[in-house]
Amino acid sequence: MQSTVFSLLLLLLLAHLAGDFLLQCKAWVHSKQRLGYRSPAVYLHAGVHGLLALSVLLTGQLTFATAVLAALTIALSHLMIDILKSYTPKQVRYFLIDQALHLGVILLVWSWLIHPWPLPLIGHWLLRPEPLAILLTYVLITRPLSILIALVMQRWSAQVDNRGTLADAGARIGILERFLVLTFVLSGEFTPIGFLLAAKSVLRFGDLREDRDRKLTEYVLLGTMLSFALTLLLGLALRYVLQTL
Structure with missing residues (x-):
């Protein structure tokens, strides 16, 4: 029974990915961005999602009326979210927010369809010490640790010339590196x-060997070592905490 429940969720997510990325042509995307709620494409796109969701829901042990109601909920919510998105700039944050909203609707519909009602169980699990400790550590290695590393490195910052580098690229690379390191440690x-x-x-040693910018290379390597060391320590500490909980 449990495998069937999660299979339904996976099928709904697969239907969403197919509707949003495989069955949506570029002409529809451009039309939605240009015309917003006046674009026929936004309604056609929502209809595709509704049909895909309905085809998935009809494979489950649901009544036809329940399947239609759930599919309509997914289609109408997708329509409203896409209309709102059409008035936002093409930026990563809005793309992630858009997908998170769609995912949230799918999870709510799925939780409404299955029994027993899983939200209290999910909420109880999320409030356990283990997931909270993991979430806290992942948040800690992002901006807070970037600020700490920048403060430690500021005594050397004035000695390097980083005018030829991308703005904020080093900080973002560092966050991605720490995310990977923490995941590997856990x-x-x-x-x-x-x-x-x-x-x-x-x-970086390739640049150092050719003597392009020795100070910048040493600065980046020092920052990398500090970032890796702090993340390793946090990861090992978290593993110890999780074993003792």
Whole structure:
């Protein structure tokens, strides 16, 4: 029974991905961005999602009326979210918000369809110490740790010339690196961390060997080592905490 319940969720997510990325042509996307709620494409696109959801729901052990109601909910919510998105700039944050809203609707519809009602169980699990500790650590390695590293490195910041680099690229690369390192530590896979560090070192030592900018290379390597070391310590500490909970 449990596998059937989660199969329904996976099928709904698959239907969403198919409708949003495989069955939506560029002409529809441009029409929605240009005309907003006046675009026929936004209604056709929502209809496609409704039909895909209905085809999935009819494969489950649901009455026809329940399947139609759930599919209409998904289609209408998709329509409203897409109309709102059509008035936002083409930026990563709005894309992620858009997909998060669609995912939230699908999860709510799925939770309404299955029994027993799972939201209290999910909420109870999310409020357990283990997921909260993991979430806290992942949040900590993003902006807070970037600020700490920048403060530690500021004594050398004035000595390097970074005018030829992308704005904020180093901080974003550091966040992605720490995300990967923490994930590898929590999964007990330490070998990929060595490969990641080696790749970063080889890249920067190539510049150092050719003497393009020795100070910038040393600055980046020092920041990388500090970032990796702090993330490793946090990851190991989190693993210890999770084992003791």
